Amino acid sequence: MPKYGMTIDLERCMGCRACVEACKVENNTGQNMYWMYVFRIERGKYPDSFWFFMPRPCMHCDNAPCVKVCPVGARHKREDGLVLTDYERCIGCRYCEVACPYSVNYFNWKKPASNQYYTWKEENIYGSGKVALVTAGAVPPYRNPDHDKLYGISKKRLVSGGGHSKGVMEKCTFCVHRLEKGLLPACVANCPVKVFTFGDLSDPKSEVSRVAADRSAFRLLENAGTEPRVFYLHASEPDPLARLGLTEIRRTIR
Amino acid sequence: MSTKTQPVSAWQPRAGAGFYVSAVILLVVLALGLYAYSRQLAEGEIVTGMRSIGTMGGATWGLYISFVVYFIGISFAGITIAALIRLLNLKTLAPLARAAELLTVISLILGALSIVIDLGQPLRGLKNLWLYARPASPFFYTFSLVIAGYLFASLVYLYLAGRADAAALATRGRGPVWLYRLWAAGYEGTAEERERHSRTLWWLALAIIPLLVLAHSTLGVVFGLQVGRPGWFSALQAPAFVILAGVSGIGMLVVIAAILRSVLRLQDRISLDQFKWLSNFLGFLLIAYLYLWGAEISTTAWVSRAEENELLRALISGEYAALFWVTVALLVIPFVILLLQFLTKRYSIPWIVTAGVMVNIAGMTKRYLLVVPSQTYGTLLPYAAGSYSPSWVEYLIILGLFALGILLYMLFVKVFPIVPIHETE
Numbered sequence: 195m196p197k198y199g200m201t202i203d204l205e206r207c208m209g210c211r212a213c214v215e216a217c218k219v220e221n222n223t224g225q226n227m228y229w230m231y232v233f234r235i236e237r238g239k240y241p242d243s244f245w246f247f248m249p250r251p252c253m254h255c256d257n258a259p260c261v262k263v264c265p266v267g268a269r270h271k272r273e274d275g276l277v278l279t280d281y282e283r284c285i286g287c288r289y290c291e292v293a294c295p296y297s298v299n300y301f302n303w304k305k306p307a308s309n310q311y312y313t314w315k316e317e318n319i320y321g322s323g324k325v326a327l328v329t330a331g332a333v334p335p336y337r338n339p340d341h342d343k344l345y346g347i348s349k350k351r352l353v354s355g356g357g358h359s360k361g362v363m364e365k366c367t368f369c370v371h372r373l374e375k376g377l378l379p380a381c382v383a384n385c386p387v388k389v390f391t392f393g394d395l396s397d398p399k400s401e402v403s404r405v406a407a408d409r410s411a412f413r414l415l416e417n418a419g420t421e422p423r424v425f426y427l428h429a430s431e432p433d434p435l436a437r438l439g440l441t442e443i444r445r446t447i448r
Numbered sequence: 449m450s451t452k453t454q455p456v457s458a459w460q461p462r463a464g465a466g467f468y469v470s471a472v473i474l475l476v477v478l479a480l481g482l483y484a485y486s487r488q489l490a491e492g493e494i495v496t497g498m499r500s501i502g503t504m505g506g507a508t509w510g511l512y513i514s515f516v517v518y519f520i521g522i523s524f525a526g527i528t529i530a531a532l533i534r535l536l537n538l539k540t541l542a543p544l545a546r547a548a549e550l551l552t553v554i555s556l557i558l559g560a561l562s563i564v565i566d567l568g569q570p571l572r573g574l575k576n577l578w579l580y581a582r583p584a585s586p587f588f589y590t591f592s593l594v595i596a597g598y599l600f601a602s603l604v605y606l607y608l609a610g611r612a613d614a615a616a617l618a619t620r621g622r623g624p625v626w627l628y629r630l631w632a633a634g635y636e637g638t639a640e641e642r643e644r645h646s647r648t649l650w651w652l653a654l655a656i657i658p659l660l661v662l663a664h665s666t667l668g669v670v671f672g673l674q675v676g677r678p679g680w681f682s683a684l685q686a687p688a689f690v691i692l693a694g695v696s697g698i699g700m701l702v703v704i705a706a707i708l709r710s711v712l713r714l715q716d717r718i719s720l721d722q723f724k725w726l727s728n729f730l731g732f733l734l735i736a737y738l739y740l741w742g743a744e745i746s747t748t749a750w751v752s753r754a755e756e757n758e759l760l761r762a763l764i765s766g767e768y769a770a771l772f773w774v775t776v777a778l779l780v781i782p783f784v785i786l787l788l789q790f791l792t793k794r795y796s797i798p799w800i801v802t803a804g805v806m807v808n809i810a811g812m813t814k815r816y817l818l819v820v821p822s823q824t825y826g827t828l829l830p831y832a833a834g835s836y837s838p839s840w841v842e843y844l845i846i847l848g849l850f851a852l853g854i855l856l857y858m859l860f861v862k863v864f865p866i867v868p869i870h871e872t873e
Binding site: 228233259298303359360418435 | 491492493499500508566567568572576579582588591674676754758828829830831
């Protein structure tokens, strides 16, 4: 049984957000839901400043606070290291979300069908024709059929993809539906500059293990004791107060 | 074994115009709350002001969870008063025993309802919380200890303590006799029966005390264990929850006692003696809570960890400053009132009730200040600060819950004597 893990090289990341886009298309997540998100972090004061970008998937912690607090065991840790949500068991108490130090959980506040980027019933979006007429009602909206299958050894749990029903929690799955087919997660596969490596962390010879052994490797919020399975390289941990600037900017824009 | 008996005929279920007018108003508020909840069920919780923490810039727990804590906190009063009467033999408080027990039962029901209302999938919740219960989650104890254990024990207590009165009312043959018969369940008031009841209630009171402390603590633990939330992660959370529960619970009991006293004209049964005792007890709990809160804030301010400090700044001088200082005032002013009364030995019911109302408002705002800012200003990664303001749906649902609670209380008072006829010693 492999133990999946990921490394993210912050020196390579140029902030193109191809991972964010790939994740959204692959997992059919709704508006405002970023299972993969990219921080833009600024250090220093202009003109003596620099930026870097920091992708943030779910950390799939070994000692996951979200798994510990789930009152019904919907959020669970698999033997291969993945932390997943059982969408058929989740009761929507959102305890996992307040427990997560990385804020990677997204709740389905709306019906997923009405939380897409475009309401496909709308007419005349491209001049004269109706979209549904052009596409014969088939696509769009596109929905990845893999997400309706059950995964895991017992094939009993609905854990893949997003947008299953309102009132349940969802988050990054490391693309469990792709992993079980032998593919890489969508964000990893779509990165143009190979920021990510992904694979079996329990195998010391795997690429991901060798990269994670780099002496610049660190994990986010290590002193929270969550034992994340995502390793960052070639930068240092961002200060949570980097947000102060962001908050100011948001206030002035409003 | 002696019983102080009042003639049964003295008790009359009063239901004048005031009762019906207030019942209609409360039913309207309850209906509005139900309408709001139907919107939430139909559209999802998008109709609330809550949003996900982090990139969505919101608070995922809002008014509902604040009021779960508030309602369950209120329940502190009943069992504490009952236990004081039974275990410490504080006969002064005996006329308030049933009013307090009823308060416990009703507030626990409201607390349980607010939890269900907060769930994204309430029907699944009612099933899965039992079917897949996981003792590793602090929520498990909120359900098993607070809702199941504590509520059940309080109901049994209320039931047993009321049997003698029910038996007496059943013989009188007026009002809902079937209810009194059912409640009395063959109680005849023999010396042996009274002795057995008294003994059972003593042990039950003793057994409920640890349940009470654990139940309020476990709600504190729901917050106190979260290492990723500055402002929550603290060992003080559990004891502070127990004490603040006492503050708002006793405060609410004072208010209810004063209302019952004037509406039902019970001046001869509920006198200044009970208020004196409650006033001193409330003052003691208040200063204990202020001490715990001070200890918590001074630790945070001294250690000065970046994320804790930012949260503290948001509370003291930032977005939440107005609410924070109002809360401080609503806790300090009642304490000063109660302390002055204690020092001068001159007690006044209006002032004690004022203090009770103030600590209850503080009980709501303090819970809000605990639940919300740690989510909007407490992220450990550099997300921009979030914001949360409750929507009309949340306000209406909370108002509806209050209306439901008051209605239940009024109905009980209408069919059953709220001040015990028999005060079993």
